[in-house]
Amino acid sequence: MKSTPLDKLIGQAIGETNRPLSRAAIDRYQAERLRSLVASCRDRSAFYRRALTAAGIDRLRGLEDLHALPLTTEADLRAHGPEMVCVSLDDVARIVTLHSSGTTGAAKRLYFTAEDLERTLDFFHLGMEQMVDPGQTVAICLPGTTPDSTGHLLARALERMQVNSHLLGLVSDPQAAAHAVAELRPDVLVGFPVQLLALARMAAHLRLNLAPVRSMLLCSDYIPDSVCHGLRQLLGCEVFSHYGTVETGLGGGVDCAAHCGCHLRESDLLVEIIDPRTAAPLAAGQWGEIVITTLTRTGMPLIRYRTGDRGRLLAGSCPCGSVIRRLDRVTGRFNQVRPLRGGGQLALPELDELLLALPGLLDFSASLADDHGGEQLRLCLTTLPGHGEAVRRAAADQLTRYPALREVEVALTLAPGPLIHYAKRVLHEQRKDQAP
Ligand SMILES: [Zn+2]
The missing domain is CATH 3.40.50.12780 (ANL, N-terminal domain)
Incomplete structure (x- = not known):
């Protein structure tokens, strides 16, 4: 190795x-x-x-x-x-x-x-060497309009390596993104974990061929196991993980x-x-x-x-x-772990593991709210076209097995269309006594 x-x-x-x-x-x-x-x-x-x-x-x-x-x-x-x-x-x-x-x-x-x-560029350059060879193509699903942003620095690092890079921006419309990637036929895809999973699921749904993609680099947010597993299953490609924040200088570590x-x-x-x-x-x-x-x-x-x-x-x-x-x-993140009134706690990454494993789901938003003296977990599911009701039933079934939610009412709704979030994942807090 x-x-x-x-x-x-x-x-x-x-x-x-x-x-x-x-x-x-x-x-x-x-x-x-x-x-x-x-x-x-x-x-x-x-x-x-x-x-x-x-x-x-x-x-x-x-x-x-x-x-x-x-x-x-x-x-x-x-x-x-x-x-x-x-x-x-x-x-x-x-x-x-x-x-x-x-x-x-x-x-x-x-x-x-x-x-x-420049030091971040050096790190991006060497980190990418294990994923891509000169002459190949990388599609970067990150924002890149600001000079020296993550997407922009990554594109500059790839340029040094004689690798073609295309900055596609964040994935908010998985259908449009899947078409763009299928047309581009990149060797490597880089982007937010849940966004790339949504893109891959939509491409499979539309029967678009993403076969040339041989590896993916997931970055800019924490990476649920369910996302890695889903991507490997769908595309059969190697999945690399990156940890980095603005504080680490955008680049922090790569597997x-x-x-x-x-x-x-x-x-x-x-x-x-x-x-x-x-x-x-x-x-x-x-x-x-x-x-x-x-x-x-x-x-x-x-x-x-x-x-x-x-x-x-x-x-x-x-x-x-x-x-x-x-x-x-x-x-x-520690500040994303929410205490529940009946004891126990709720963390978004745990919901991610349960829900993102459902093959028809593209994304979901989650918030905790007050509800007639009790508390309610409100989940809005974004699904593949035609999969809404099946995903909602499967999600309800998964959540009944989650012990922390035993005393929390769960309200599941379906998003009107297949557009997804384009920022880091957050568990929204709407309970009055927990407001920041
Ligand atoms: Zn190693």
């Missing part, structure tokens, strides 16, 4: 290209970068200077001091973002602004220099041919897992909150940033032979 191409990326970064990467060499490199990151943040950022002083950190010895560093939160980013920038605004090449739904406070802004974006977790971009990112309640560090194998430290980011470095994503690191080496750390499949 071929080792992950990230071995090459990280070998180049740490200056060890002539021999197999060792864990000790990566750890030495990360310790050195962490020391200089902390020194530079203290010099250049008022926010970090205050935080490091308050934590009593003068200088770091090495990775053993990582857990003494203060954590950074999304609230810090919103309130103090500009104070975290370590370069002059003239050197900022791109600012990404994120407004989260339901939040009325300041927007979250992340600042990147050209050097930061290898062994498909046993995403190899992390350890030349640029230090990833740890903490207990979300106590903030205590957790060992490989234990599930908790993913925390990232950017080791090379020049524009707006992040020290121990709490992503809010639920995941775990995998212990040991990968079957591909690489010692680069691996992140298991991310299973959603």
